[in-house]
Amino acid sequence: MKTAIETHNLTVAYNRRPVLWDIDFQIPEGQLIGVLGPNGSGKTTLLKSLMGLVQPSSGYVRLFGQSLDEVRSRISYVPQRESVDWDFPISVREVAVMGRYRKHKLLGRLNKEDHRLADEALEKVGMLSFADRQIAQLSGGQQQRVFVARALAQQADLYLMDEPFAGVDAASEEAILSLLKEMKQAGKTVLIVHHDLHTAHQFFDWMVLLNTRLIKCGPTSSVFTADYLKQAYGGQLTILSQVSDLVKARDFPIRERSFKDQPK
């Protein structure tokens, strides 16, 4: 299996306070990867340094065995929903077609193929019927789906998503999840920053467990254990008390499914 993402001694500091410390991992292609850890553990920073948006103090990142600039067109990014002004005068379709913007194509016109791919991406997330709406008129989950559509329109091989499930409604969560499975089937690699331990082990087949340092990186079954979770979440008692339940739940898939079907 080829390696999609690797980091070597990656260290990132803000104002000399380390946010990521000496992160070393390799992740194979074609996986759904969850990045987990407590608040302030450097999850978003990890994503941003993979994307070249923050400069590491030391260490480096390789994507598909190359540097970011060589493979940028194969990488797509879904930022946190709060990072933009949703009152901006722009329609759903215009946001999706931004996925077709390229560094060297900014001046030329977008062609039919670009518009077709944008519409196709909206269709996949179930937002095509909202294409002409202004983005402020959408619910939080629908806005998130538009962001995912923009990334899809880019036709990348590696997708980096920052909290796509944060504050989304059940319908949007379903839509994004089934899309992720479809993407995995198509051989895409998707790395997702996720905060919810309850759903994590159902969503992902690979995990990166962080708390400034790398606690563990590997297939979900080897990472999602009480021991590693305790190491990552340390003294957070409320979470600690849930950890053993969660691990137990994972061992009984039938119970887990009935748990999931209950209304939240």
Place this chain on the structure above:
Amino acid sequence: MNAFWIILTGALVATSCGLLGTFLILRKMAMVGDAISHAVLPGIVIAYLLSESRDVLPMLIGAAALGVLTTFMIEFLYQKARLQIDASIGITFTWLFAIGIILISLYAGQVDLDQDCVLYGEIAYVPLDLWITESGRLLGPRPVWILSGVLALILLIIILGYRGLKITTFDPEYAAAVGISTVFWHYLLMSAVSVTTVVAFESVGAILVVAFLIVPPATAYLLTEKLHNMLLLTVGLGILTAVSGYYLAVWIDGSVAGAMAVSSGVFLLLAVLFSPSTGVLTQRFRQQAIPVPAQGYKER
């Protein structure tokens, strides 16, 4: 004929400033124009000290250079020092303005040298400022030619750079992630703002420039939900403001710049009240049209 030149000048300034102001508003940097109007002072003093004259050209160059420096300082404070954008704007222009005052008191105490006398023009005098070639041909008011040149440049930037400006304004982080230089587009926009405002200050005065930079785009923002409509509407509103402002000034026999700025405010007020989506009165009418469910007994 004078009326025509004054209205045309107003419309040119309104169009140039409105197009740039649209992006400034969406970037939450609307006050940059106001900041530049103050921050150019040290540029004017330094230009005076170097050229030892109060000619227009050195003043314009000095002011435009300071305008660009202002945008650099704002960006530095915002990005590197991690201050809020409004605080960065406030700090930058008061500080630069204060340096200008110190320079005047140190080196140019006897010379009348603030923006009001050396930079700011008066739109009512535009028809008097004629451009006459060496052979004696009359080419019309000089400001109209200069402002037309500036407008052509801005149209070029906005038409060619529409997508770059749009994506870096809406979602700079995503733009950077796909390899688009947010720094380049930011400084392209900000340089255009500096040059435009300084040139326009020289033709029509500060208040009108600052008003045209903010008020028509803000009005358009209330009326539409698409960026290109906002740009077109801003231009239309700007021209309408120039025309109505001129005749308001004739009617009250008062300041042209003041009347145009007031007239832009009137259009904004109309939009606030009657905008189809967010209008205060529109929403009230709409609420009356919807049948309200009967009040439950719990309310009493």
